[in-house]
Every structure is written in C-alpha cells, then in structure tokens.
Amino acid sequence: MSRASDQALIERFLEMMQAEAGAAGNTIAAYGTDLRMASEALDGGLGDAGRAELERLAGEWQALARASVARKSAALRRFFAFLADEGLRRDDPAGALPRPGSGRSLPKVLSADDVERMFAAITARIAREPKDPNDLRLSALVELLYGSGLRATELVSLPRNAVAPDRPYLILRGKGGKERLVPISDRARAAVAAWREHVSSDRAWLFPSGKGHLSRVRLYQLVKALAAEAGIPPDRVSPHVLRHAFATHLLEGGADLRALQAMLGHADIATTEIYTHVDSKRLVDLVNERHPLGEALVDVTKRRD
Structure with missing residues (x-):
C-alpha cells in the first residue's frame, strides 16, 4: 500500500474518532502523529503491515516511556480494529503490539429498552405536524443500522434502489x-419505501446530500441528536454502537455466531466475537441449564456446602 493510501486510511480513521467516538482534539492529534510516524517508519506500508512489521516497529519503542508505548499501541490497535471492522483488511495484526495497559475494551452496549426509546422518539417525530421528510429519512437510517447492522459508510453510500x-x-x-x-427486515423496507418517495428518481443515492450522499459525520450527528431526544446520553450512542447492538441482540436471541459473521462482513471470526458481547450471567445460566452435567454440578456444590 502506498504512502498516499496510508494517509487516506489514517484520515478516515481520525474522522471516525472525532465524529463517532467523540475523542478530544488532543487525543486525535496524538493518534494522528503516532500513525503517521508509524507509516513513515514502515515506508508507507502501515495499512498492509503484518505481525512481523509491527513487532519490528514495537522494537523501536523500547527506549520510550511506558506511557508513550501505551499511547502508540492504543493508536495502532484502534486503527487496525477500524480497518478490520470496515472490511478494509481481512485480519487484525495488532496482537503483535505490546500491551502495557489493560488490553482491548469491549464496545459500548445498548439495551433493547434503549433501542425502543430511540424508535419511540422517531415515531413521535413522524407523527408531528407539519410533516418533515427528514424524519422519514432518520427512520430509514436507524432501521437499517439496527435492523441490518450496516456499517456507516455502507449505509450512507447505498444507491437509491439498493433496497427493493x-x-x-x-x-x-x-x-x-x-x-x-x-437481510433487510419488513420494518426497514417499509421505512426505506416511505423515505424514497421523497428522493427524486434522478438522484443516484438513497440518502442524497448536495451533489453526493449524506456524510458519515452528518450521520453521527443525527444519531447522537436522536439519542439525546430519547433520554440516552449521546456519548453512549453512534452508528457503530447500533451496529453492535444489532449483533449483540441477535446473539442473545439465539443467532449463530458464524451467521452473524457473514451478516456483519467480518473476515475473521475473532472480530465478530469482540463485537457480539454477551452478558456473562447469561452464559453462566446457559451452562447451568443446558450442560448435560449441569444437575450433577449443582448436586456436588450442595454436598460441599
């Protein structure tokens, strides 16, 4: 991958950090500096770097303070996780980086009740008078994010007739x-159909804006504003969090992990496992209720008591 390609990927990642994660300006600047330095050290091959290249890069950090190593590792970990989740590379080589901190954290989680509150806010918007077509657009956007698990980039760049x-x-x-x-739910198809009536047939995109389509940044803003309207702290909600909620709630409902991997477009099943966090209590209950030795284990515990 060329240096120019590296730069484009870094800028796209930093845009996500600013719009979706709500990162502070200093954090974004530091991440940008660390990623550009890493790209330069790898002769513009950061986006395609494998474990060997990252191990060599980490070896050059040995003289640095622990805090500096932690920051550089964090920047690269988030960068490669972003590339993997966006489908821009098939693997995540970040396991080769040093772990001076506590490791990778789980994504933010929305409960089913949180999602219902967001949809209730949309329903209230659509019922308002006078009607605003942008409320129908918001409905279609959120239905596709939560109902189908689309990535932000995939969603905003859908062609006008992509959803039949x-x-x-x-x-x-x-x-x-x-x-x-x-898969597209009946609800999502209905929401898209209602919105598409307001999109001129000569427009190329389902969610047009100016001469192009809705931007990722604008999508983040719309979702966070909806969260605030629904009484949910905006920093807990983003397009990616809704995509994660799609996967989490399907998994909790009994969906197969491999099926989720295919729907989310993850090349590596490990990425799906990270983004489909399941409550630990539910897993413990599942073992106790479904494992063939469950009753025997309970009896042993009682005898020990």
Whole structure:
C-alpha cells in the first residue's frame, strides 16, 4: 500500500474518532502523529503491515516511556480494529503490539429498552405536524443500522434502489469485490419505501446530500441528536454502537455466531466475537441449564456446602 493510501486510511480513521467516538482534539492529534510516524517508519506500508512489521516497529519503542508505548499501541490497535471492522483488511495484526495497559475494551452496549426509546422518539417525530421528510429519512437510517447492522459508510453510500420492496435482502460489495448478503427486515423496507418517495428518481443515492450522499459525520450527528431526544446520553450512542447492538441482540436471541459473521462482513471470526458481547450471567445460566452435567454440578456444590 502506498504512502498516499496510508494517509487516506489514517484520515478516515481520525474522522471516525472525532465524529463517532467523540475523542478530544488532543487525543486525535496524538493518534494522528503516532500513525503517521508509524507509516513513515514502515515506508508507507502501515495499512498492509503484518505481525512481523509491527513487532519490528514495537522494537523501536523500547527506549520510550511506558506511557508513550501505551499511547502508540492504543493508536495502532484502534486503527487496525477500524480497518478490520470496515472490511478494509481481512485480519487484525495488532496482537503483535505490546500491551502495557489493560488490553482491548469491549464496545459500548445498548439495551433493547434503549433501542425502543430511540424508535419511540422517531415515531413521535413522524407523527408531528407539519410533516418533515427528514424524519422519514432518520427512520430509514436507524432501521437499517439496527435492523441490518450496516456499517456507516455502507449505509450512507447505498444507491437509491439498493433496497427493493419485494426483496428481503441486499447485496453489498466490499474490499476486493467480495460480496455479502444482508437481510433487510419488513420494518426497514417499509421505512426505506416511505423515505424514497421523497428522493427524486434522478438522484443516484438513497440518502442524497448536495451533489453526493449524506456524510458519515452528518450521520453521527443525527444519531447522537436522536439519542439525546430519547433520554440516552449521546456519548453512549453512534452508528457503530447500533451496529453492535444489532449483533449483540441477535446473539442473545439465539443467532449463530458464524451467521452473524457473514451478516456483519467480518473476515475473521475473532472480530465478530469482540463485537457480539454477551452478558456473562447469561452464559453462566446457559451452562447451568443446558450442560448435560449441569444437575450433577449443582448436586456436588450442595454436598460441599
């Protein structure tokens, strides 16, 4: 990958950090500096770097303070996690980086009740008079984020006719021309159909804006404003958090992890495992209730008491 390509990926990552994660300006500046220095050290090959390259890079940090190493590792970990989740590379080599901190944290989680509150706020908007077509746009956006787990970039760049009223799925093409099938719920198709009536037939995009389509930054702003309206702290909600909620709630409902991997477009099952956090109590209860030795284990515990 060329230095120019590295720069484009870094800028895209920093845009996400600013708009979605709400990172402070100093943090974004520090991450940008660390990533550009890493790219320069790897002759513009950061985006394609493997474990060997990252181990060599980490070896050059040995003389640095622990806090500096932790910051550089954090920047690169988040960068590679972003590339993997966006489908821009098939693996995440960040395991080769030093771990002076506590390791990778789990994504933010929205409860089903939180999501219901957001949809209730949308319903209240649509019922207002006079009608505002942008409320229908918001409904379609959130239905696709939570109902289908689309990435922010995939969502805003959907062609006008990508979602067909008689087809319960759409086909997305990712890096390298690889395609994946994404299920579209009846609710989402209805929401898209209602919004599309307000999109001129000569527009290329389902969510047009100016001469192009809705930007990722604007999508983040819309979702956070909706969260505040629903009484949820905006820093807990983003397009990616809704995508994560899609996966988490499906998994909690009994969905297969491999099926989720296909729907989310993750090349590595480990990425899916990170983004489909399940409450630990539910897992313990599952073992106690479903494991063949569950009753025997309970009896042993009682005898020990």
